[in-house]
Amino acid sequence: MAPVVKKNNKRPLKSESKKAAPAPAAKKARISVDSSDEDELDDVASQHIDGDASSDASSDDDELDDIVSSDDEAEKDAEEQEGSDAEEEKEDGEEKPAGGNSDNHTEQRKLLKERKMQRKAGTEVQHIKSLWEKLRVKNPPLPKQLREKYSNEIWDLAKDCICDLVMKHDASRVIQTLLKYSTKERREQIVDSLKGKFYILATSAYGKYLLVKLLHYGSKKSRQTIIDELHGCLRKLMRHREGAYVVEDLYVLYATHEQRQQMIREFWGAEYAVFRDTHSGLTLEDVCATSIEKKTIIARNLLGTITASVEKGSTGFQILHAAMRELVKIANEKEISELIELLHEEFAELVHTPEGADVACTLIAKANAKERKSIIKTLKDHSEKLIKNEHGNLVFITALMCVDDTVLMFKSFGPSAKEHLQEFIVDKYGRRPWIYILLGLDGKYFAPNVKKELSRYKAMSELTSKKPDLQRRHELLNKFAPMYLSTISKYYAEILSENLGSQFISEVLLNDELYEQLSEKDTKSFEQVIDRIVIAFKGDISDEHHPIHRPFSTRLLKALIQGGKWNNKERKLEPLQKVKGLGAVFAQRFYDEIIDSSNLLEWINTSDSSFTIVALYETLEGKEEGDQFLNDLDEVKDKVDINSEENKNNKGAHLLLKLLN
Structure with a gap:
């Protein structure tokens, strides 16, 4: 028996001589199943x-x-x-001795198997x-x-x-x-x-x-x-240490849009959980428009669930961010302050999801100066990831648009920008904030939906931000512009090798607002950047690695030679008013130092560089700076054979001869 x-x-085994060492506590991670690897x-x-x-x-x-x-x-x-349960799970019950304690282990196996x-x-x-x-x-x-x-x-x-x-x-x-x-x-x-x-x-x-x-x-x-x-248990599960992870995975990975809406409505309160079918399809705005009392009850329920979940360590959950987004739509000033106070130490947990980023941007826009300072203090420790994140960069842009204390913004994010700016300006998302400082919400760089959202946050901040938008942006430009120039001067080769980097350099140099903010020392840095660009194009253009063979490099050169920006809507060139060293001056210098008469014919006969010669001709024609170039062009134009095999598809050479004739 x-x-x-x-x-x-x-412990039920009396024959045991030693207790097993306690297992180390494991970190909790979101439960997910990767369908790509069948693990x-x-x-x-x-x-x-x-x-x-x-x-x-x-x-x-x-x-x-x-x-x-x-x-x-x-x-x-x-x-x-025992060290392993593999042996005791075998059907034949085969036992493996375990050193001097084999008798004890054998007895334990028997007891375990019988039980x-x-x-x-x-x-x-x-x-x-x-x-x-x-x-x-x-x-x-x-x-x-x-x-x-x-x-x-x-x-x-x-x-x-x-x-x-x-x-x-x-x-x-x-x-x-x-x-x-x-x-x-x-x-x-x-x-x-x-x-x-x-x-x-x-x-x-x-x-x-x-x-x-x-x-x-x-x-x-x-x-x-x-x-x-x-359904009906989600609020309770969000407070449960195990259940919260299941709800998160259900919302993020497996629920349809309608099911997500059903889950979120449950956070509004018991009425919307019990009478699910009655409230199906309703939005929060529809419900709150009918009754101020309902609006107050829903806001209180949402804030209670959010508070309990944050205290349980679920701040980074996307479903909680969705609940927060519902709250900030209807929250009053007091509730906004309570939410900021609740989240200010964990504010960075919001920015990695679209719902969380929306909440973060709304809170920054509606916060007062003191609250914004606490938010910025939290975000600055995560600045690199914040700026490069698809959603986080919008949070940073919102802070740039709304925070009046530009000195605080520069002190908080300047050190990280100085260290990583060369990475930011060639990153799809990381460059957006720096483009905003240069150009504002330019439609060339901000998609209509993104521009619409950022404009909405700007409108929210009108009650809490005092400075005019242009003044705030110029103050930021004054502080960050020297950093732009020093970074480009130091890493010009790496930046010019990237399409986004070349585009950023073009926007920095062809910018009257930036040039106006420069001190005398910074103006020399501006000229140094121009020197670096000229140096970058030295070399034999027959080499396939020469920068002239990159389409974006040609566009940069054309813009600097023309000395202005092309207005595609009005189909005309808008020349710069304050920037010095570009246009005809740059065109003359580029020809003298990079091309000259010895290489002019080769530049015309190479399809990748021929449009640069066209840009030089259009800029220098009839100007004193172009005398040498035009004389050299007259001498070689008869040698350009547009019917030859090498020039058959050379559209730049065809256009040049057409202009000359």
Whole structure:
């Protein structure tokens, strides 16, 4: 007769001589299933099991104690001391000696095996696990027929006790693997078998992984089934340490747009959770327009849920950002201040999602000077990631547009800009804030939807920002312009090799506003940048690596030679009024130092450089600076054969001769 094992929290094996060392606490990460690599959640689950070996019961809604029996804890302790549970899961019960303590280990195995067999469906569970070990083999891959055979056998054994299996740390992984290799019909059967258990799964340390797999491999119908069953519990789950991760994955990865709206409406309050169908399709603006009282209740409910979730450490969750966005749409001045106070130390957690960035921009626009200072203090420690982020750069631009204290902005973000500006100006998103300082919300660089959103934030800030927009931008330009010039002068070769970098240099040099902000010292830096650009084009243009063979380099040269910007709407060149050293002066210098009479014919006969000669001709024709160039051009124009093989597709040479004739 097997010895009686007491079911309590103490270690049940009396023969044990030493306690297993406590497992290190594992960091929680968002649960996700990557469909590109068919990996299971086994490693993640096992880490989480170790991390939860000493549960801290920090959540009010924690039901882990009801789910994990003391038998499981005893089993895990024995397996940890053993070092591996692979041997005890074999059907033949083969034992492996473990040094001087082999007798103790043998006795522990016997006790453990007997206890497992005495459990409900103990024999079936052991058989299921042995089949699972065969099914989960990846190298070499199992034939499809064999996988189907093992899957069918597991399902036949598991279907009557599946609700017990999904709560166990190892058996839950069996069902996860079964889901992975099952047919669509079998997956539907598993979902049907677990109806009524989804909330328990979401709050289980082990069951939550199975629930995420059900969402990942399930059909639209099964996902809707899960969402419907969890409906009404989302606010409670967001306060739960396990459930919050399930809700986040459900919202971000698996819910449709309509399902997301359904989930968010639940945060408005109990009325919108209970009477779901009645309020289907309603927007927050529609509801609040009908009653001020409803608006107050919804705002209070949203703020309560957000506060509880932030205190639980869920600030970075996208679904929480969506709830915050709902709040800031209807919040009054007091509620905005409360939200800023709640988030100011974790403000950087908002900027990586579109919803969070919208919230951050709105709060910056509506904040007072003191609140903005605390926000900037938080963001400055994350400036590099903030500026390069697809959504974060809009938050930074909003701060540039709204914060009157330009000295604070420069002190906070200037050091990072000085270190990384060469990276920012060649980055798709990172260059946007610096373009804004140069040109404002120019439609050439800001898409209509982005420009519309930023203009909305600017309108919000009219009540809290005192300086005129142009004055604020000029103050920023005055502080950052020297940094632009020094960075371009130092890294000109790397920047000119990138399309975005070449474009940025063009905007810096062809900018009267920037030139007007420069001191005498900075004006010399401006001239030095021009020197660097001229130097960059020295060399043999027959070399395929010469910069003239880059289309964006040709566009830069043409702009500097013409000394102005082309207005595409009015189809005319707008010459610069204050910048010195460009236009005819630059054209003469470029010809004398880079081309001259010895290379002129080669530049005309090369298709990549011929348009540069056209730009020189259009700029220097009839001007004193162009006398030498025009004389040299008269001498070589007869040698340009547009019918030759090399000039057959040379449109620049054809255009030049047309202009000359």
